[in-house]
Amino acid sequence: MIEFRTVTKRFDDGTVAVDALDLTVEAGRITVFVGPSGCGKTTSLRMVNRMIEPTSGQILVDGRDVMAGDAAELRRGIGYVIQQAGLFPHRTVLDNIATVPLLLGWGRRRARERAAELMATVGLDEEMARRYPAQLSGGQQQRVGVARALAADPPILLMDEPFSAVDPVVRENLQDELLRLQAELGKTIVFVTHDIDEAVKLGDKVAVFRTGGILAQYDEPGRLLARPADDFVDGFVGRDRGYRGLGFLSDELPLGELRTVALGSPAPPDGAWTLVVDGADRPQGWLAGADAPTGSTVTAEHLVPGGSLYDVTTGSLRSALDAALSSPSGQGVAVDADGRVIGAVSADDVLRALADARAEQAAA
Amino acid sequence: MIWGWIPRNVELIVDRTIEHLWLALLPVLLGLVISVPLGWLATRTALARTVLVTVTGLLYTVPSLALIVMLPLVLGTQILDPLNVVVALTIYTVALLVRSVADALDAVPPVVVAAATAMGYPPWRRFLAVELPLAVPVIVAGLRVAAVSNTSLVTVGALVGLGGLGQLFTEGFQRDIPSEILTGIVVVLLLALVLDALLLALGRAVTPWTRAGADAGRAR
Amino acid sequence: MTALLDWFADPANWTGGDGVPARLVEHVYYTLLAIVLAGIVAVPVGAAVGHTGRGGFLVVGAANSLRALPTLGLLVLLANAVGIGLLPPLIALVVLAVPPILAGTYAGVQAVDRAVVDAARGMGMSEREILLQVELPNALPLVIGGLRSATLQVISTATIAAFVSLGGLGRYIIDGLSVRNYAEMAAGSILVALLAVAADLALAGLQRGLVSPGLRVRGRAPRRPAPA
Numbered sequence: 077m078i079e080f081r082t083v084t085k086r087f088d089d090g091t092v093a094v095d096a097l098d099l100t101v102e103a104g105r106i107t108v109f110v111g112p113s114g115c116g117k118t119t120s121l122r123m124v125n126r127m128i129e130p131t132s133g134q135i136l137v138d139g140r141d142v143m144a145g146d147a148a149e150l151r152r153g154i155g156y157v158i159q160q161a162g163l164f165p166h167r168t169v170l171d172n173i174a175t176v177p178l179l180l181g182w183g184r185r186r187a188r189e190r191a192a193e194l195m196a197t198v199g200l201d202e203e204m205a206r207r208y209p210a211q212l213s214g215g216q217q218q219r220v221g222v223a224r225a226l227a228a229d230p231p232i233l234l235m236d237e238p239f240s241a242v243d244p245v246v247r248e249n250l251q252d253e254l255l256r257l258q259a260e261l262g263k264t265i266v267f268v269t270h271d272i273d274e275a276v277k278l279g280d281k282v283a284v285f286r287t288g289g290i291l292a293q294y295d296e297p298g299r300l301l302a303r304p305a306d307d308f309v310d311g312f313v314g315r316d317r318g319y320r321g322l323g324f325l326s327d328e329l330p331l332g333e334l335r336t337v338a339l340g341s342p343a344p345p346d347g348a349w350t351l352v353v354d355g356a357d358r359p360q361g362w363l364a365g366a367d368a369p370t371g372s373t374v375t376a377e378h379l380v381p382g383g384s385l386y387d388v389t390t391g392s393l394r395s396a397l398d399a400a401l402s403s404p405s406g407q408g409v410a411v412d413a414d415g416r417v418i419g420a421v422s423a424d425d426v427l428r429a430l431a432d433a434r435a436e437q438a439a440a
Numbered sequence: 441m442i443w444g445w446i447p448r449n450v451e452l453i454v455d456r457t458i459e460h461l462w463l464a465l466l467p468v469l470l471g472l473v474i475s476v477p478l479g480w481l482a483t484r485t486a487l488a489r490t491v492l493v494t495v496t497g498l499l500y501t502v503p504s505l506a507l508i509v510m511l512p513l514v515l516g517t518q519i520l521d522p523l524n525v526v527v528a529l530t531i532y533t534v535a536l537l538v539r540s541v542a543d544a545l546d547a548v549p550p551v552v553v554a555a556a557t558a559m560g561y562p563p564w565r566r567f568l569a570v571e572l573p574l575a576v577p578v579i580v581a582g583l584r585v586a587a588v589s590n591t592s593l594v595t596v597g598a599l600v601g602l603g604g605l606g607q608l609f610t611e612g613f614q615r616d617i618p619s620e621i622l623t624g625i626v627v628v629l630l631l632a633l634v635l636d637a638l639l640l641a642l643g644r645a646v647t648p649w650t651r652a653g654a655d656a657g658r659a660r
Numbered sequence: 661m662t663a664l665l666d667w668f669a670d671p672a673n674w675t676g677g678d679g680v681p682a683r684l685v686e687h688v689y690y691t692l693l694a695i696v697l698a699g700i701v702a703v704p705v706g707a708a709v710g711h712t713g714r715g716g717f718l719v720v721g722a723a724n725s726l727r728a729l730p731t732l733g734l735l736v737l738l739a740n741a742v743g744i745g746l747l748p749p750l751i752a753l754v755v756l757a758v759p760p761i762l763a764g765t766y767a768g769v770q771a772v773d774r775a776v777v778d779a780a781r782g783m784g785m786s787e788r789e790i791l792l793q794v795e796l797p798n799a800l801p802l803v804i805g806g807l808r809s810a811t812l813q814v815i816s817t818a819t820i821a822a823f824v825s826l827g828g829l830g831r832y833i834i835d836g837l838s839v840r841n842y843a844e845m846a847a848g849s850i851l852v853a854l855l856a857v858a859a860d861l862a863l864a865g866l867q868r869g870l871v872s873p874g875l876r877v878r879g880r881a882p883r884r885p886a887p888a
Contacts, residue, residue, distance in 0.1 A: 125782060127778075127781065127782055148784045148785065148786045149784065150784070151781070151782055151783060151784035152783065152784030153784075154784075156779065156782035156783055158775060158778060158779055158782070159775075160773075160775040161775070161779070162773070162775040162776045162777075162778055162779025162780070162782075163776070163779070164776060164780070164794055164798075164874075165773070165776065165798060165872075165874050165875055166794075166797045166798050166872035166874045166875055167872070167874060168874065175783060176783050176784065179783070179784060179785065179789070208872075208873060208874030208875075209874065210874060210875075221779075224783075225783075234782075498857060501812060501853075501856050501857050501860045502852075502853045502856060502857070503812070503815055503816030503819050503852050503853065503856050504816055504820075505816070505819050505820050505830065505833060505849070505852075506816075506819060506833070506848075506849035506850070506852040506853045506856075507849070507853070508849075509833055509845050509846060509848070509849035510846060510849045510850065510853065512842070512846075513661065513664070513846055519837070519840075519842055519845065585727065588727045588728045589727050591728060592727065592728055592729060592730045592731070595730040595731075595732045595733060596731070596732055596820060598732065599732070599820065599823055599833075599834070599837070600837065605730075606730070606732060606733075608733075609730070609732045609733045609736045610732075610736075610823075612736065612740070613736040613739065613740060613823075613824070616740065618737065618740050618741065621733060621736050621737045621740060622737065624730070624733050625729070625730060625733040625734070625737065628728070628729075628730045628733065629728050629729065632727075632728030633728065636728075
């Protein structure tokens with residue numbers, strides 16, 4: 077657990093980077109600091125491992141003041157990942173990852189074994205171990221950076237815009253990987269980003285900072301989107317926050333009947349929209365209502381591509397709504413955890429569920 | 441230290457300085473004239489670049505006195521001929537500048553060259569009107585280094601009887617006049633400083649666009 | 661030309677205190693001594709300046725200014741002040757060798773990516789560990805570059821120092837001059853040139869050999885597609 081107690085940082089030229097910050101980072105959770113440039117999010121992060129020292133106030137890590145004791149020793153117990161990865165160009169990937177264990181005095185063999193384990197954990201091919209950072213792509217370098225931070229198994233991980241320098245597709249992969257890792261490891265993670273979407277996707281709790289180092293709101297992402305504390309947060313969170321907020325609501329939605337036909341079977345006699353599935357009941361595409369070839373067998377070339385799928389086990393109201401809206405027939409395809417079609421969901425169902433939920437809240 | 445030596449020998453000092461300037465600057469000029477086409481050649485093919493860089497690198501490695509002494513073998517001159525020193529210094533200057541010119545020309549943005557070609561510049565005019573002017577700042581930097589080095593290296597020629605301020609060293613040593621030696625050192629340093637500053641100013645004068653950019657930045 | 665070949669063929673020129681091997685050893689000895697002494701001073705100072713980033717301007721300025729200093733003048737001044745012997749030229753050699761090594765070390769340490777240094781500090785390395793384990797290994801190419809510059813400067817100046825009675829290969833040039841024996845002068849200069857080229861090549865080889873392969877790699881090696 078990390079506690080900020082009225083922490084202020086004023087630089088020599090007078091700028092106040094962090095203004096009387098009071099915040100508690102919960103253990104075992106991902107806490108995201110987000111905000112525009114100059115809001116003090118990175119400064120706050122770097123005060124946790126004493127890369128920057130507070131002008132006033134205290135920062136306590138598991139009850140101990142970070143300013144007490146040796147700085148280097150403190151940092152060896154905290155994982156640190158930065159935007160440009162900062163990998164040592166003169167060492168191999170394996171030796172990069174093994175850095176902190178070696179600093180801590182583990183034997184070379186044990187450190188390297190640990191490094192090899194971590195490579196697997198972050199999804200790096202083992203043949204990369206002997207490569208040098210210059211031979212890796214941006215995404216791979218970031219993975220090495222994360223592995224390196226985890227090597228000594230620190231309870232806390234500090235991540236300073238780690239995914240900002242890679243392209244969007246790679247970024248999404250890395251974000252998903254982080255969530256997967258966290259599910260496995262349960263570290264206390266403080267993550268800094270300027271991207272509200274990333275913050276909302278990754279954070280168990282999100283702290284929004286305003287220029288001048290002032291904390292504007294500290295809340296769970298769903299609440300942040302639903303109830304921004306002021307105009308600044310509202311503006312920062314951006315457009316479509318209502319729609320995006322749906323991503324944090326899930327509910328039992330009633331599923332309707334969905335007409336399906338298997339590939340290779342004879343086409344249905346009438347011209348209504350029909351979902352075509354394969355042998356395992358997985359959706360392949362739609363048979364267009366008006367153009368359905370009646371009287372012949374259904375083949376792949378007749379199909380109209382479908383929209384997104386609504387997984388009832390993990391999906392939110394937002395994915396249900398999107399499934400309905402993106403479907404050519406207006407019926408969202410609901411699937412189970414194995415991807416098998418189990419029913420249809422409509423936009424009206426989602427809106428009705430929302431209205432019911434609002435009514436319940438008002439009554440409570 | 442007999443400081444009195446200095447005022448008594450002002451004329452000697454001036455004469456030697458003028459000799460020295462001539463001996464230092466002539467190689468710089470010759471070197472520049474030779475280096476520009478060679479440097480251009482180095483930008484044309486990788487082979488030319490490798491060959492030129494290797495050869496010039498090798499020449500630059502040879503110690504000054506050794507080079508001066510070896511030249512009569514090649515040129516057929518007398519040992520004490522001042523031409524040896526001039527040629528040696530020209531070789532050093534070329535060795536230094538070919539790299540500068542090649543790097544400078546390589547640094548000209550390809551989009552600018554392409555635009556010039558598209559506008560209808562024939563290659564030679566484009567080189568003289570566009571590429572060379574843009575390469576000037578880097579070439580001037582190389583010229584400054586060459587001028588300063590040469591100013592210092594000319595003194596080595598005194599060992600083989602050459603004129604210039606180096607003679608203040610050989611004479612001062614043989615006649616045990618420390619103030620003469622010190623004067624020589626100081627004048628050489630001053631000369632180098634002045635030449636460096638002059639070339640810097642010349643470079644700036646010939647490239648008004650570099651100054652304009654900086655001013656615009658400040659005005660904002 | 662034939663006189664030159666005769667000189668090389670003469671066995672007398674290969675034996676004794678004035679023989680080629682002896683003079684060569686002397687020259688190499690002076691060079692090594694000067695470089696090592698200069699390095700002991702210049703490398704730590706350059707590394708410290710590069711690590712803290714303070715005083716860099718002075719270092720670069722000093723290295724540049726040195727180019728203007730006439731080596732003959734310096735040698736002669738010191739010999740005049742201190743006397744004849746190894747010490748005055750050695751002082752000159754060390755003074756001339758320090759700036760290039762200093763500048764090379766400073767430039768090398770300073771050029772290490774700041775993000776790498778930040779990551780190293782953030783991981784819990786002490787300032788000393790950062791300098792020794794991260795900055796210096798990455799600075800090595802430029803440090804050795806500085807050593808190369810310094811070595812050439814020293815070999816060249818040691819040749820000229822024969823004028824103030826130093827030994828080494830320069831003796832052939834200076835002695836040959838006083839008796840107008842051009843063959844001897846030319847032989848000496850060829851030997852010096854060969855020594856200089858050999859030393860430069862050796863150091864260039866060192867520059868490539870000592871440097872971590874990770875620093876030489878440019879771009880990515882071909883590999884099977886891995887998860888990005």
